[in-house]
Amino acid sequence: MFSNIPASAIPKQGRNALKKKSMENQAYDICIVGGGIAGAALAGYLGNSGLRIAVVEKTLAEQDRIIGELLQPGGVEMLQKMGMEHLLDGFDAQPIHGYGLFMNGEDFRINYPKHEGKEVTGRGLRNGKFMQRLRQHATAHSNVTLIEGTATDIIEHNDTITGIVYKPKGADEPVQLSASLTVMSDGIFSAFRQGLSAADKKVSGHFLGLLLHHAQLPYANHGHVIITDNAPVLVYPVSSTETRVLIDFPGDVAPRKGEELSTFLNEVIGPKLPASIRATYYAAVQEGKFKVMPNHLMAAKPVMKNGGVLLGDSLNMRHPLTGGGMTVAFTDVYLLGSELLKTDFAKQENLYNAVKRFYKIRTEQTASINILADALYGVMRNNDLKMACFQYLKQGGNYAEQPVSILSAVSRDVNMLIRHFFAVAVFGMGKLLLPLPTPQRSKRAYRMLADAVNIISPLLKNEKVISVSRLTGQN
Ligand SMILES: Cc1cc2nc3c(=O)[nH]c(=O)nc-3n(C[C@H](O)[C@H](O)[C@H](O)COP(=O)(O)OP(=O)(O)OC[C@H]3O[C@@H](n4cnc5c(N)ncnc54)[C@H](O)[C@@H]3O)c2cc1C
Incomplete structure (x- = not known):
């Protein structure tokens, strides 16, 4: 089932030379570039279909990320639809029941309203742990192969994407992999959206993330939005002992570690936070283990191309203030996956039409x-x-x-x-x-x-x- 083409078979002249290669070594039905939130979920959703799926992921080790740590109830609902809700269990993810809002010394809470008479909950979670759950679920299916390697190039033949070239972890030589459909789900900094998207990418600011230990939140199991004179601060539990704080820095310049930043965090942001979490917040600032990520706005403007499709952040990004990214990703996984489950892979034209339908129907959702x-x-x-x-x-x-x-x-x-x-x-x-x-x-x-x-x-x-x-x- 898994037949990688030896590295020696790959011309070294780059992409143009690769375009001339034929599709004779079609090894997979689907190749997924990036086994993150979207890629791993798609492999898991299609796991029982019998389709031969390869996922090429740069890093299989658990990551310590500040992104994707609050899953909205709509995202939980999508996992339910795909039979994957159980993946939210077993790693200390926390139920989220709504939001607390804070401004000028006043605060109040809004719980998520019931849906069709039933309570709905989101989850606060550590992104790295959740991603490992999604990957384990995907590889529990014998027709899914997870490869640790970095995709470096797309292979094209007659204006059709026929696979990728990747460098396996620890190997010197690249390997070629062929598939009827290549899914580009390589995230925020996608190297493969070019040619498949006409979108402009705009950075609206940066989130600086801190992790608090044993913080007492004013509203347990709620997201907290603290509206300050500067910019919003988000606070939410990501495990039974850890709380994520994301502080917005508007503009395209990322905050830099140093005395000026520490003073700002201590003297400007600290006093605005609810009193019950301040001590743990100051301890986290003192510890200095923060991470910074850019926040993008990128509308989905896909360009149709035979054999390829964009998924997740490589297709579409929005500000993380509302924690909507994973919900969009899971919605897209469900919609694209459901189209692919109905598609006969024997004809490239069928795949083209399935991708086209996916791009069309996703906007409404x-x-x-x-x-x-x-x-x-x-x-x-x-x-x-x-x-x-x-x-x-x-x-x-x-x-x-x-x-x-x-x-x-x-x-x-x-x-x-x-x-x-x-x-x-x-x-x-x-x-x-x-x-x-x-x-x-x-x-x-x-x-x-x-x-x-x-x-x-x-x-x-x-x-x-x-x-x-x-x-x-x-x-
Ligand atoms: C600061 C911040 C906070 C956020 N907070 C939230 C939140 O609370 N809730 C929420 O729903 N969303 C949040 N988001 C958005 C959310 O994280 C993304 O929408 C979601 O992770 C998208 O999933 P993805 O699979 O496209 O990308 P990822 O999950 O990033 O996966 C991409 C994968 O591709 C791999 N990869 C990249 N290049 C290659 C390559 N060349 N070869 C092989 N593999 C490769 C990467 O290693 C990675 O595993 C946040 C975003 C930011 C910036």
Whole structure:
């Protein structure tokens, strides 16, 4: 089943030379580049299909990552649909029941609303441990082969992707691997999206991640959003003893370790955090073991090509503020996987059509998650809007539950999201204008509405929803 072509068979002249090779050594039905959240989940979902699947993953050792540590209930639901929910058990992942919001010394909690009468929960987890569970599940199927190696090139023949070249871990020579379909799921810094995507990638800021030990959260088993004058801070449990703190640094310059950063973390951020976690936070700052990751916005703009498909962050990224990335990844795995399960791999044309259908249907399921993530980040960067948002949600009832059901990704209703987004702006305008609108306050109120339109318009365009000018009647 597993027949790698010897390294000596690979021409060393690079990609162009490789294009001339034929498909005669077709060893797999599917080759997955990157056995991370999306890649490993796809291999696991298709594990029982009988399809021959190879996953090429750069590092099989458990990673210590600050990304992908809060899975929204909508992501849990996707795992359920694929028969993989049990993978959330057995490694100390924590149930998440909703969010606590903090601003200017006030705080309140919003629980995830019930769905069809049933409680829904997310999970706080260590990403590295979860990824190992996904990989173990995938390789428990005899037709899935997990290879530790770094993919270095795509093989093309007659404008069709026919496989990859990879360097096995510890080996000097590259190896060629052929497949009917190559899935590029190599994550944020994908080297293989080029040619399969027309998307622009934008860095909106960086998250600095710290791990607190034995912190007492004000709202146990909840995500915490602390809205500060600078930028939002996220706090959530990732195991029974560990709590993740993510601090936003807007702009494209990453924060650098040093005295200036320590002073900022201690003197500016520390005092804004709930008192019950401050001591453990200061200890983590002192320990200095933090990691920094860039936060991207990249709309999905796939380019169709025979034999290839993008999945996960290589296809689409949004701000991690709302913890939507893994839910989008699992939604895509479910949609693409379900298409592939119905496809006869004998004809390349069938695969092309399956991929095309996947790209078409995914938007409806992922648009609300994508729009909310960057719209909320835009709100958090705007003083009047973030105050309006906090007060709007504080009203409770549908004002809180419906937006949180979109955040949880149990609801994917874009229209409801747009309604609440503008309702926040109008609510904020009312607060500014009543009881008596001064010229200065009127100006601020108008600017708030204009800012709201400017924040959401490009996001709606990205998701091909509708234009806000049509919504507001402007040209
Ligand atoms: C700071 C931050 C915090 C986040 N927090 C959350 C959160 O709380 N909740 C949430 O849902 N989402 C979160 N996300 C997003 C989430 O982590 C991603 O959407 C998700 O991990 C995407 O999965 P993926 O499989 O595409 O990428 P990954 O999980 O990163 O997997 C990519 C894999 O490809 C491998 N790889 C790369 N190049 C090669 C190569 N050349 N050859 C072989 N293998 C290769 C890598 O080793 C890796 O294992 C966060 C993102 C950031 C930046």
